[in-house]
Amino acid sequence: xxxxxxxxxxxxxxxxxxxxxxxxxxxxxxxxxxxxxxxxxxxxxxxxxxxxxxxxxxxxxxxxxxxxxxxxxxxxxxxxxxxxxxxxxxxxxxxxxxxxxxxxxxxxxxxxxxxxxxxxxxxxxxxxxxxxxxxxxxxxxxxxxxxxxxxxxxxxxxxxxxxxxxxxxxxxxxxxxxxxxxxxxxxxxxxxxxxxxxxxxxxxxxxxxxxxxxxxxxxxxxxxxxxxxxxxxxxxxxxxxxxxxxxxxxxxxxxxxxxxxxxxxxxxxxxxxxxxxxxxxxxxxxxxxxxxxxxxxxxxxxxxxxxxxxxxxxxxxxxxxxxxxxxxxxxxxxxxxxxxxxxxxxxxxxxxxxxxxxxxxxxxxxxxxxxxxxxxxxxxxxxxxxxxxxxxx
Numbered sequence: 601x602x603x604x605x606x607x608x609x610x611x612x613x614x615x616x617x618x619x620x621x622x623x624x625x626x627x628x629x630x631x632x633x634x635x636x637x638x639x640x641x642x643x644x645x646x647x648x649x650x651x652x653x654x655x656x657x658x659x660x661x662x663x664x665x666x667x668x669x670x671x672x673x674x675x676x677x678x679x680x681x682x683x684x685x686x687x688x689x690x691x692x693x694x695x696x697x698x699x700x701x702x703x704x705x706x707x708x709x710x711x712x713x714x715x716x717x718x719x720x721x722x723x724x725x726x727x728x729x730x731x732x733x734x735x736x737x738x739x740x741x742x743x744x745x746x747x748x749x750x751x752x753x754x755x756x757x758x759x760x761x762x763x764x765x766x767x768x769x770x771x772x773x774x775x776x777x778x779x780x781x782x783x784x785x786x787x788x789x790x791x792x793x794x795x796x797x798x799x800x801x802x803x804x805x806x807x808x809x810x811x812x813x814x815x816x817x818x819x820x821x822x823x824x825x826x827x828x829x830x831x832x833x834x835x836x837x838x839x840x841x842x843x844x845x846x847x848x849x850x851x852x853x854x855x856x857x858x859x860x861x862x863x864x865x866x867x868x869x870x871x872x873x874x875x876x877x878x879x880x881x882x883x884x885x886x887x888x889x890x891x892x893x894x895x896x897x898x899x900x901x902x903x904x905x906x907x908x909x910x911x912x913x914x915x916x917x918x919x920x921x922x923x924x925x926x927x928x929x930x931x932x933x934x935x936x937x938x939x940x941x942x943x944x945x946x947x948x949x950x951x952x953x954x955x956x957x958x959x960x961x962x963x964x965x966x967x968x969x970x971x972x973x974x975x976x977x978x979x980x981x982x983x984x985x986x987x988x989x990x991x992x993x
Contacts, residue, residue: 603649604993614990622655622670678738681977684811689722690978691731700731711761735777739981741784745830751781757847780984786823787980789816796971801931808936811860839915858912860891876904895940913948921956935970
């Protein structure tokens with residue numbers, strides 16, 4: 601993809617076709633503030649760039665039928681969602697439909713060079729399957745703060761070796777296409793906004809509970825990143841005064857008391873003390889425990905596992921209650937690997953938020969699980985790069 605929209609009108613048309621699919625000139629004209637003649641000029645210019653193509657005749661609205669137009673079906677975006685313990689890589693078309701998706705376990709602490717070797721191999725496998733000859737752009741999510749304009753991670757607590765690494769520049773050279781980089785929780789929020797539970801909401805919070813905890817903040821339909829890219833780092837809000845030491849160097853952070861890593865540690869302690877038959881049996885069988893084991897034990901009715909989930913949900917809910925009072929969102933989405941804990945976790949979070957925030961903020965506030973699961977991040981990554989490419993150069 602070499603062409604870019606020449607002006608804001610063309611950019612608007614490209615995004616409408618991305619989000620709404622093929623459309624007629626007349627229907628596009630209903631959504632943009634352009635005269636019929638000006639709209640025709642801009643559409644014809646986009647057709648000349650090969651960013652859009654004709655797509656058959658539109659339904660008649662009286663008079664001569666017009667042609668549908670759509671984004672070029674050969675455009676391909678790469679979405680990469682790097683988590684603390686796994687990575688998802690997907691290929692989408694220009695309308696952000698996933699054409700192929702690979703997930704692999706990965707330890708982000710291996711460092712950027714090793715992780716990106718895996719990512720490039722996964723992208724190569726998707727290309728080799730015939731899904732793409734090349735990529736027109738790539739979006740990358742990483743589990744830490746990102747200086748967004750440069751695409752550089754900044755002092756990420758769980759990513760040793762990543763501070764200051766030029767992710768955008770390095771991957772752009774390796775992939776041969778433009779690259780954009782953002783925090784993984786922001787991309788999860790963008791994915792749920794594009795194709796998930798937040799499609800009709802302009803102001804919402806998207807809380808990701810995985811190995812760590814973060815929050816995507818969407819204001820007026822746009823992700824809010826803060827001055828230095830660290831907005832939404834709620835895992836390091838103090839939840840327990842003088843509590844456990846955290847990887848960030850402080851004590852009592854929410855992430856130190858409830859996250860995938862903290863839950864696994866608490867489950868190990870309970871199993872070793874034989875407080876839970878289910879967890880003890882799983883520890884003896886596997887030699888270790890994870891949040892998945894806690895979820896399975898809870899599903900089997902294990903009281904200790906259920907208590908661990910409720911306690912973590914209560915602490916998370918207390919922090920979210922403060923955010924709701926401050927931000928007054930229209931929706932709170934909860935996602936990430938730990939959401940396998942399901943409705944026990946969600947019920948505890950809801951109880952604390954509805955109890956801890958004023959009725960004016962919570963009276964019509966849905967608090968729901970995300971719809972897209974592990975694909976939210978890769979769809980958000982594709983959305984990120986398409987937002988960039990579908991903007992005037």
